[in-house]
Amino acid sequence: MSITNTTAEIPVSHSEDEVAFGFSELFFSRTDERGKIQSGNTVFQRVSGYSWQELLNKPHNVIRHSDMPRGVFWLLWDRIRRGLPTGAYVKNRSQDGRYYWVYAIVTPVEGGYLSVRLKPSSPVFCDVQAVYAEILACEAKEGLSPSQSATRLNERLIDAGCRDYDNFMAMSLLAEFQHRSLILCQGIPAAITSFNDLMTSANKLLSTAEAIADACNAYRFVPLNLIVQAGQMGSAGAAIGTISANYSMLSQEIQVNLATFFEAARRVSMTIHEGAFFLATSMVQEEISVVFENEPVTQNVDHLSEATKLRHQLTRYQAKAAENLRGIQRELKQFGEGTAGMKRLASGLAAIRVMGKVEAGRLGTTVLNDLICDLEAFQEKLNQGLNDIGNLNNGLCFNADQLEKLHASSEVGLRLDPSCDAAKV
């Protein structure tokens, strides 16, 4: 997926150098509720270039880079204050004026927030730099407020094909996770690959449901036109009039069901993207936990207490990921039932249309025949869409079952029982 347009340019800071850090070097910081830094690991401190004394109890904007659009931080705070985990690309400024980019996963913890960061490298990262440059320019040119800038950012991501910020987060975090694994010559965990497939199918599922809704809208007046035409034919049109009225009633029922059907497709997609984000988040949290536990103890950070907090957060997110997986299976089951209901209605519609076709043929009126042809075209789209959705749903169920099996064999490092010892790695 590309989220750039052709006019945007990636800002190249010739005057600044980048702070080097390795792809294997994850880092974290923890803040209080107002965003004042409470602790972190040695990579965080080293890359920032500040001493611990200069970092601790200081607002996190100490490392803010002026290339960052305000809208990104507005969006970040808006989400985390509502308890929502948030992933975002952030460009930071080190103490000596150099810069470094991170992909930050910020999650609420007791008394504040935790940000775990990795070095971004995926093609999405390139696209996002261009989008940020665009938004930054809009902030300056149009005097956008931070919340307006966040809205513009969301709109820009939607234009690029992301359904919303949650969708973008899942897609970007998985892209970064996978790209980093490749760079580090680590295998990509099977669960991540499965989620990637699930996200692709979920996106197709939603666009197919949208196409069905569009077709229903485009053809919604055809049965009414048939009724009008039949009325104009007097007693000769009585049979086709009744058939059209039945067709109209059934297609109205389809319209009503469509809203529920579409909402179910949306929930399937949302739950899958959320699950992908939870899973990748818990994997990154697992890694930072191990990294931190193996770090030399420094006097500025209470190592034991911090390690316990990281483990606790890991356990929470593993439980969230496991719970989400059950949610995906629930949503898929409901959606499958909704699809079966739509198929039943569609075959009822087909039977009535066939009767209409026979009657229109008997009457031999071109207008009626044309309208029946329109109904046929609509029905073809509906059936094709529902078949595609049936296949996608089967694929989704299969992938979700595979994930469940991976869980059961603990390959994903998740536990279905949140109370168990998720800390073991």
Ligand SMILES: Cc1cc2nc3c(=O)[nH]c(=O)nc-3n(C[C@H](O)[C@H](O)[C@H](O)COP(=O)(O)O)c2cc1C
């Ligand atoms: C856990 C956590 C981590 C953060 N990490 C960064 C960061 O790495 N860089 C940054 O500029 N802002 C970070 N922020 C956001 C800052 O609090 C702040 O909103 C941002 O720097 C914008 O500052 P300003 O409002 O003074 O422009 C973080 C916030 C939280 C809660």
